Amino acid sequence: MSTVAFTPARMRASMFQRSLREHPGPAVAGLCGLLAAGWLIRYGLYGDQHTLSILAGTWVLGWIVLPLMLGGGRGRVRPSHLRLEPVGILPAAFGLLAASAVGIGPLVSLIALVSLPVHAARHGPAAVVVAGLGALLLWLIGLIGSAFALEAIGHAGGPVGAIATGVFTGTVMGVFGSVWAVAPWITELLSGAPAHIVRWLPWFPGSWPLAAATGPSGRGLLVIAGLFVLVGVFALVYLALVRRTLVTGSSWRPRRSAAASASASLTATSTASPSSAAARRVPGGWWGRGPVWAVTGRELRTWGRHPLRLQYLAFAVVYGTLLAGLPMLANVDLLVPWAGVLTALWAAAMSAGLVGLDGTALWLPFTTPGGERAEVRGRGLAWLLLVTPIAVLLTVAAVLVAPATDPLAAIAVLPAVLGAGATVPVWVALLRVRPVPDPRHPTSADNPTDIISVLVASGAGLLTAAIPMALIIWGPDDLRWLAPVLGLAAGAAAWFGGLWLGDDRLANRSAEVLTAAGRRTRAPEAAIPLKWDADWYRENRATAWALVLLMAGWIPVVPQGLMVLVFDIGGGWIVASHFAGSARTGVAVAMVALGGAMLLTGLVLWGRRPQPVPAAT
Numbered sequence: 001m002s003t004v005a006f007t008p009a010r011m012r013a014s015m016f017q018r019s020l021r022e023h024p025g026p027a028v029a030g031l032c033g034l035l036a037a038g039w040l041i042r043y044g045l046y047g048d049q050h051t052l053s054i055l056a057g058t059w060v061l062g063w064i065v066l067p068l069m070l071g072g073g074r075g076r077v078r079p080s081h082l083r084l085e086p087v088g089i090l091p092a093a094f095g096l097l098a099a100s101a102v103g104i105g106p107l108v109s110l111i112a113l114v115s116l117p118v119h120a121a122r123h124g125p126a127a128v129v130v131a132g133l134g135a136l137l138l139w140l141i142g143l144i145g146s147a148f149a150l151e152a153i154g155h156a157g158g159p160v161g162a163i164a165t166g167v168f169t170g171t172v173m174g175v176f177g178s179v180w181a182v183a184p185w186i187t188e189l190l191s192g193a194p195a196h197i198v199r200w201l202p203w204f205p206g207s208w209p210l211a212a213a214t215g216p217s218g219r220g221l222l223v224i225a226g227l228f229v230l231v232g233v234f235a236l237v238y239l240a241l242v243r244r245t246l247v248t249g250s251s252w253r254p255r256r257s258a259a260a261s262a263s264a265s266l267t268a269t270s271t272a273s274p275s276s277a278a279a280r281r282v283p284g285g286w287w288g289r290g291p292v293w294a295v296t297g298r299e300l301r302t303w304g305r306h307p308l309r310l311q312y313l314a315f316a317v318v319y320g321t322l323l324a325g326l327p328m329l330a331n332v333d334l335l336v337p338w339a340g341v342l343t344a345l346w347a348a349a350m351s352a353g354l355v356g357l358d359g360t361a362l363w364l365p366f367t368t369p370g371g372e373r374a375e376v377r378g379r380g381l382a383w384l385l386l387v388t389p390i391a392v393l394l395t396v397a398a399v400l401v402a403p404a405t406d407p408l409a410a411i412a413v414l415p416a417v418l419g420a421g422a423t424v425p426v427w428v429a430l431l432r433v434r435p436v437p438d439p440r441h442p443t444s445a446d447n448p449t450d451i452i453s454v455l456v457a458s459g460a461g462l463l464t465a466a467i468p469m470a471l472i473i474w475g476p477d478d479l480r481w482l483a484p485v486l487g488l489a490a491g492a493a494a495w496f497g498g499l500w501l502g503d504d505r506l507a508n509r510s511a512e513v514l515t516a517a518g519r520r521t522r523a524p525e526a527a528i529p530l531k532w533d534a535d536w537y538r539e540n541r542a543t544a545w546a547l548v549l550l551m552a553g554w555i556p557v558v559p560q561g562l563m564v565l566v567f568d569i570g571g572g573w574i575v576a577s578h579f580a581g582s583a584r585t586g587v588a589v590a591m592v593a594l595g596g597a598m599l600l601t602g603l604v605l606w607g608r609r610p611q612p613v614p615a616a617t
Helices: 002-022 025-046 049-070 089-100 104-112 115-123 125-155 159-177 179-191 205-214 217-248 258-271 291-305 307-330 336-350 359-367 371-401 408-431 451-474 477-508 510-518 534-539 541-552 554-567 582-607
Strands: none
Touching: 002 089, 025 049, 025 104, 025 115, 049 104, 049 115, 049 125, 049 159, 049 205, 089 125, 089 217, 104 125, 115 125, 115 205, 125 205, 125 217, 159 307, 205 217, 291 307, 291 371, 307 336, 307 371, 336 371, 336 408, 336 451, 359 371, 359 510, 371 408, 371 477, 408 451, 408 477, 451 477, 451 582, 477 510, 541 554, 541 582, 554 582
16 A cells, blocks of 8 residues: 555656756746745744735645646646556545655745744744644645646646636736835735735635634634645545546546447538538638638637637736736826736737647648638637727726726727737747647647747737827827827738738748647757856857847836836936936937847847757657
């Protein structure tokens, strides 16, 4: 029993040691986690009990959800690995949980939860024991919950896991992007949880260990018993998942019976028969007849079912909404009307690599007359039909939430961003195809985009939006009402420009695109060291300068330029704020031009970086 149960843990330990030698990422993440855990323990010495309970519970919740975002399912021992082994359900579940406990996340989380008994030390030794027991039970909840989430949601790649991952990622990025507005609230929380939050803490399991340690003994026993019940429920659910996997081979999707599979096969065969009536009809889609609408219908169905597309769409909506809405916490409502624009901009950026998810299915347009043109137009039209209602709804809601803010600029820019975001990312995806290992079963770690694709796709939207913004900023006041019309014209021009580029790429380089999309592994890239290496710098100066320019180029573009031109911000570190009138505007425009030149140079240098030669097979 013990030998069989601990075999997965030994397997996981071997894979973990190998991953530490091959990739520095886990070690860097572990160091950051240890620093955060050390800060949490230090806060436990003097901090507020209720705030510490919120932080500890949030830590456990992040432990469960964060691996879904970072692709934590890779290098993990899964229940399906034990299907052919003579092992029972209980030993298998125990061994898999023991394997899940091997790693940086469980170790760092256990260290972080030490903050609970450290805080309880001020109430005596008995409180330390009770808080320590509660912290251990909370750790078990995080361990089992993380293992269950990775297997049932992360590996299955279903819509629930995809949307949850996108929402979590968008929330984290939105909070970090608006940390200047959230910082006062975080400071207030660290100094002591507000009374209206404390009132709900008894329903939050993260507060139960300290509540058991500091409350009456009878209540403490009930709270600890409640934690035991939660651990038991989590364990039973995970046991049922392991049993289902060992018996049926699937932890999530129901298996179809043989009769149902045969019936579906016959139906598909008869539908695809050349003699059928459907084959003689003009191909069409949900919305109309013709190949363009057929591609549109296919793309809309794919957006509704593909896990990574759902994840990217959820990320764009949450991230754009939070970037526009969180500044209201600091009584700044200038960005609120831009919620729809920011969502459309990030949806375009996250769509700049979707061709890599298609694999060899991309050959289908090449077998149909005019299929290349229909493919580019159908993809762009599907994106437009999907994102436009969301962006318009967010813009209208933002206008209602902040009626005192002038929404003209956001309304003028929105059609320009939508027009560029619909077709330019299609061209970028065809230009820089990054395949995933298995297009049929993608995970959160399979990211078909890269920084260059994101920059080009989002930069096209910003460049198109600059046309109506120029009229609003520098044009006569009596002509500002023409800005939405100019934005619509700019969006239409970007739409047709993206179509022309996509058509040219797919028609003239179809074999190259199909070959890149059909690869199971990506082309090797030059490894970038995490510390200074003079030899590497001498051999890869173009790569080093490209990284510096691509990271630093956004500073003059956004805070030094666009934020001054659009929102008239100021500050000691804002160069344009030291000038007035036309000189201020000129300096801000010069900053945008400088940043654009830096980004363009970085893109050129990045394209010229030396590529490693793949090993001969």
